[in-house]
Amino acid sequence: MLNITMIGCGAIGVAVLELLENDTQMRVEHVIASAGSEALVQQRLAAFKNPPLVLTALPADAHPDLLVECAGHMAIEEHVLPALERGVACLIVSVGALSQVGLVERLEAAAARGNTRIELLPGAIGGIDALSAAKVGGLDSVDYTGRKPAKAWKNTPAEQICDLETIDQATVIFQGSAREAARLYPKNANVAATLSLAGLGLDRTHVTLIADPLSEENVHHFEARGAFGGFEMSLRGKPLQANPKTSALTVYSVVRALGNHAHAISI
Numbered sequence: 001m002l003n004i005t006m007i008g009c010g011a012i013g014v015a016v017l018e019l020l021e022n023d024t025q026m027r028v029e030h031v032i033a034s035a036g037s038e039a040l041v042q043q044r045l046a047a048f049k050n051p052p053l054v055l056t057a058l059p060a061d062a063h064p065d066l067l068v069e070c071a072g073h074m075a076i077e078e079h080v081l082p083a084l085e086r087g088v089a090c091l092i093v094s095v096g097a098l099s100q101v102g103l104v105e106r107l108e109a110a111a112a113r114g115n116t117r118i119e120l121l122p123g124a125i126g127g128i129d130a131l132s133a134a135k136v137g138g139l140d141s142v143d144y145t146g147r148k149p150a151k152a153w154k155n156t157p158a159e160q161i162c163d164l165e166t167i168d169q170a171t172v173i174f175q176g177s178a179r180e181a182a183r184l185y186p187k188n189a190n191v192a193a194t195l196s197l198a199g200l201g202l203d204r205t206h207v208t209l210i211a212d213p214l215s216e217e218n219v220h221h222f223e224a225r226g227a228f229g230g231f232e233m234s235l236r237g238k239p240l241q242a243n244p245k246t247s248a249l250t251v252y253s254v255v256r257a258l259g260n261h262a263h264a265i266s267i
């Protein structure tokens with residue numbers, strides 16, 4: 001039985017727990033919540049038959065098989081770095097955090113000292129296997145467009161560019177590098193950062209972000225060209241009801257990755 005600790009118990013975390021509730025090969029034993037939110041998290045877990053224990057940090061004597069982050073960018077510094085140092089293998093969805101200068105190197109160094117590994121999950125996007133394979137032969141360009149319903153851009157700098165309540169057509173709210181996208185739209189820049197890390201890097205990956213009042217999906221489209229040829233992919237993700245900024249595929253990506261650690265064959 002794979003013993004898992006999960007950081008964060010919001011839209012992704014609760015949905016992952018629901019999917020794993022009756023699994024016989026893996027179990028989330030502990031959930032790490034932000035200090036002060038323990039009661040709220042307990043409430044979210046009330047309907048589970050056998051809920052995980054809620055903590056605010058990984059206890060010093062705990063050695064889960066895997067620590068999976070489903071919380072947000074701050075959790076990488078707070079929980080993932082120290083867990084790697086202690087030799088706990090980590091999986092993360094908040095890949096956008098890695099656009100902070102120096103964080104990739106710090107994670108690598110912590111994992112090396114702990115003799116363990118960190119895995120960056122594809123989350124809301126697909127095709128990362130093909131993109132990172134294409135990188136081996138050399139890439140010329142990677143262009144990404146993220147299109148989401150207008151309400152998904154609430155509380156972001158998009159509010160200074162257009163009135164999200166009243167726009168009646170698709171509006172470009174950002175064009176630039178993945179590095180700048182991550183700085184301005186951290187909660188929506190995980191896909192851009194993942195494509196950058198798999199492909200041409202944060203400065204050479206071109207990003208366009210669109211607020212679309214006519215869309216009910218989170219559409220991630222990218223086009224890559226290089227020595228291998230070219231490919232493009234469009235993923236029309238359904239947003240989670242509990243958090244419209246997050247696509248449902250992210251939940252399934254976490255469950256798939258955990259399953260790949262628990263099962264004899266990984267795919």
Ligand SMILES: NC(=O)C1=CN([C@@H]2O[C@H](COP(=O)(O)OP(=O)(O)OC[C@H]3O[C@@H](n4cnc5c(N)ncnc54)[C@H](O)[C@@H]3O)[C@@H](O)[C@H]2O)C=CC1
Nearest residue numbers: 008010011012033034071072075093094123124190243246
């Ligand atoms: N790679 C990808 O494609 C995607 C990645 N994400 C990432 O996943 C994160 C979580 O997404 P949702 O579940 O939709 O968000 P959410 O806001 O519904 O839930 C996040 C939960 O984590 C908790 N949390 C925040 N910081 C924490 C910390 N330092 N320690 C412990 N708990 C903490 C919050 O209190 C909240 O309950 C997002 O912030 C985003 O960075 C989200 C969507 C796609």
Ligand SMILES: O=C([O-])CC(=O)C(=O)O
Nearest residue numbers: 124188189190191246247
């Ligand atoms: O679609 C999603 O779930 C999240 C997203 O765009 C991102 O973080 O880049």
